[in-house]
Amino acid sequence: xxxxxxxxxxxxxxxxxxxxxxxxxxxxxxxxxxxxxxxxxxxxxxxxxxxxxxxxxxxxxxxxxxxxxxxxxxxxxxxxxxxxxxxxxxxxxxxxxxxxxxxxxxxxxxxxxxxxxxxxxxxxxxxxxxxxxxxxxxxxxxxxxxxxxxxxxxxxxxxxxxxxxxxxxxxxxxxxxxxxxxxxxxxxxxxxxxxxxxxxxxxxxxxxxxxxxxxxxxxxxxxxxxxxxxxxxxxxxxxxxxxxxxxxxxxxxxxxxxxxxxxxxxxxxxxxxxxxxxxxxxxxxxxx
Ligand SMILES: [Zn+2]
Ligand SMILES: [Zn+2]
Numbered sequence: 001x002x003x004x005x006x007x008x009x010x011x012x013x014x015x016x017x018x019x020x021x022x023x024x025x026x027x028x029x030x031x032x033x034x035x036x037x038x039x040x041x042x043x044x045x046x047x048x049x050x051x052x053x054x055x056x057x058x059x060x061x062x063x064x065x066x067x068x069x070x071x072x073x074x075x076x077x078x079x080x081x082x083x084x085x086x087x088x089x090x091x092x093x094x095x096x097x098x099x100x101x102x103x104x105x106x107x108x109x110x111x112x113x114x115x116x117x118x119x120x121x122x123x124x125x126x127x128x129x130x131x132x133x134x135x136x137x138x139x140x141x142x143x144x145x146x147x148x149x150x151x152x153x154x155x156x157x158x159x160x161x162x163x164x165x166x167x168x169x170x171x172x173x174x175x176x177x178x179x180x181x182x183x184x185x186x187x188x189x190x191x192x193x194x195x196x197x198x199x200x201x202x203x204x205x206x207x208x209x210x211x212x213x214x215x216x217x218x219x220x221x222x223x224x225x226x227x228x229x230x231x232x233x234x235x236x237x238x239x240x241x242x243x244x245x246x247x248x249x250x251x252x253x254x255x256x257x258x259x260x261x262x263x264x265x266x267x268x269x270x271x272x273x274x275x276x277x278x279x280x281x282x283x284x285x286x287x288x
Pocket of ligand 2: 181183184231232233
C-alpha cells in the first residue's frame with residue numbers, strides 16, 4: 001500500500017465497481033469510499049460474481065488500502081413510519097451484503113431522522129434497527145460506521161452524545177464504528193478553528209465514544225458557519241473552516257491510520273477529478 005497518511009476520495013463506480021479503484025489509484029489515493037449502488041434510489045443492485053472478482057483483482061493490483069462504502073441517502077433507520085423503517089432495514093441489509101462480498105470493512109450511514117417523533121424515540125428506533133441488522137448478519141466482518149451529521153431538520157447524530165448513546169445501547173457495539181465528518185460537526189456547532197477547540201473535539205470523542213471506534217473521517221470544508229446546522233460541503237480550505245484545522249488533522253499522529261476521505265463538491269461524479277486532485281494535493285502538502 002502507498003506510504004503516508006491514509007487519504008482518499010469518494011470515487012465513482014460508473015462503468016463497474018472496479019473502476020472506482022482505478023479512479024482512486026489515478027488520484028493517488030491509498031483509501032477510497034464508494035456507493036455500491038445508486039444512492040438516490042431504493043432499487044437494489046445484485047452483484048454478479050465476475051463483478052465481485054473484478055473488484056478484488058483491481059484492489060490487489062492497485063495495492064489499494066481500506067475501502068469504505070456509504071449507504072443510500074434514502075435509508076432512515078429512525079423513521080417512525082413502519083413501512084419506511086422496514087424498507088430501510090432491508091436496504092441496509094442489502095448494503096451490508098454487497099459490502100461484505102466486496103471485502104469492505106466499514107459501511108458509513110447517517111443515523112436517521114426522527115421526523116418529529118422526538119430524539120429519544122428516534123435513537124431507540126436506530127438501536128433496534130442495528131440489533132436486527134446484526135442478527136441478520138451474524139458472522140459478517142463489515143462494521144456499520146455511524147456518521148456525525150450537521151443536524152438539519154430532525155436528523156440525529158449532530159451530537160457525539162447521540163452516537164455514544166446508540167453505541168451503548170446496541171447489543172454488540174464491537175460491530176459499530178464512528179465516522180466523523182468535519183463539515184457536519186462544524187455545522188452542528190463544534191468549533192474547530194483554534195487549537196483548543198480542535199483538541200476538545202477529540203477529547204470528547206475519546207471520553208464519550210473512544211478513539212478506537214473512530215475509523216473514518218470525512219474531510220470537507222463547510223459553506224455554512226459553525227452552528228448553522230446546514231450541510232453544504234466546500235473545497236478544503238475554501239470554506240468557513242479554512243485550511244488550518246485540516247493541517248492539524250493531516251499532522252495528527254492519532255489520525256494517521258484512519259481513512260480520511262474527501263467528499264468535496266463534485267467528488268464521485270467523475271467530471272471533477274481535477275478539483276479532487278487539487279484538494280488531495282493540498283492535504284498531502286499539509287501532511288508535510
Ligand atoms: Zn460525510
Ligand atoms: Zn454532508
